[in-house]
Amino acid sequence: MASTYPLNQEISLSVIKTACSNCNLRELCLPFGLSIDELERLDDLISTRRRIKRGDHLYRAGEVFDSIYAIRSGFFKTDVLLEDGRDQVTGFQMAGELLGLDGISTEHHTCNAIALEDSEICAIPFNRLESLSREIHNLQHHFHKVMSREIVRDHGVMMLLGTMRAEERLAAFLLNLSQRFTARGFSHAEFYLRMTREEIGSYLGLKLETVSRAFSKFQEEGYIAVQQKHIRILNVNSLKALMNHRC
Amino acid sequence: MASTYPLNQEISLSVIKTACSNCNLRELCLPFGLSIDELERLDDLISTRRRIKRGDHLYRAGEVFDSIYAIRSGFFKTDVLLEDGRDQVTGFQMAGELLGLDGISTEHHTCNAIALEDSEICAIPFNRLESLSREIHNLQHHFHKVMSREIVRDHGVMMLLGTMRAEERLAAFLLNLSQRFTARGFSHAEFYLRMTREEIGSYLGLKLETVSRAFSKFQEEGYIAVQQKHIRILNVNSLKALMNHRC
DNA sequence: ACGTGAGCTTGATCCATGTCAACAGGAATC
């Protein structure tokens, strides 16, 4: 049978090979904008692909930094711990996004990265990324954009934490998730939350009860339908309006 | 007289020339870790030095991005505006720190940078910085560290906004300022605030009245002495303790 | 099929911070 379908062999080989060039996330991830040629050079440096089980750490605060990580599939959270035990979720990351940028600064990770579902990541040794990006202008520039985007995102979160009230925060959170799922080809209106109410609350600077109440409120108002972690957005405009005008 | 002091001429020339190589902030700023040789190449790309008067914008949200800026002297704030008029101060920057990193991501600035006192900045054309950092490994690496440090700093602010109460936030803020003044050779215990209570409040996610009350409380407790914008820290340890244990 | 526990919802109450208001002190302007 194999002899009549020679193509099959190629396909199975390409599936096995860990490579940006055959990753369907390449337009969302680090390889964005690279030529075929350049892509292959990037492939060379991504040798390690790792599975991380739900609940496991990809890295922990304090560990020595040597790689950044691209999420191939799955869902992560990052969190920071204070000495007194308080902690805060600093972000939720999905496929195509990079983890570990915080470690460059001190050569040690400054937060924990934990898988919220079984996930797969590509490890990118940072010194090799630096040397390759000295050679590939597009790679260098795009990497800078990614870091800058992280800074802009953080400013958005600061805005949210500093000036918005509970319901506005949750609306902003849902709209952001929706937009990121859309970019990955999923429905913008219907998705599963990978995180608990407590984790959402930690990210939004709220207690889990407040998050829960806000979900109920949105449901009463007909903005969304919630069933546990299953969310359907019924009225995007109301959520957007909620975010922009204080009412 | 000049003939008897030939050295004077050299000194005055070096003062006039805009250059990292003779800037006393070079160890805090972008040139950190560069050799004399490399420093001179960096000098070539920093042609523009600009004075910004107190209250004036260095750049505005929405403007096209083409340079990042190093603060040579003075003090800035950055802030973000929401459509509905709410705004939030996202940071205060002092000499040796970089401004404009947020603009790399979209090639447009995403916040406003405003001088809080008469200031002087060096404009660094970003495309030239990228090409130079393709040649100078140290420059590339240090630039990455600076961007990463900004991300880590933002996570700290998120932590502050998400989990700390008013007095803890103000204590963290004062300790952070103190530490940064120290790094610049100023007193760690005595300094002038360049920003108003309202700006501090906006940064810390508090109203100006709450900031004012917290200052008064710290003064009553003997942690600090406040007189308008003049601050003396009398008991660093109490401030640190306040920040770490919830009490 | 059943029991168990983690995660979620909802209600009652409390408190930190926001809001509103009056006033005071300095700096800037004329």
Add this chain to the structure above:
DNA sequence: GATTCCTGTTGACATGGATCAAGCTCACGT
């Protein structure tokens, strides 16, 4: 030197969200 405005302080009161508590739901393991 008087006037004005901006900034900061303080008090009284309001309120959004935290806290405490009870009960519910559903996924999971046995």
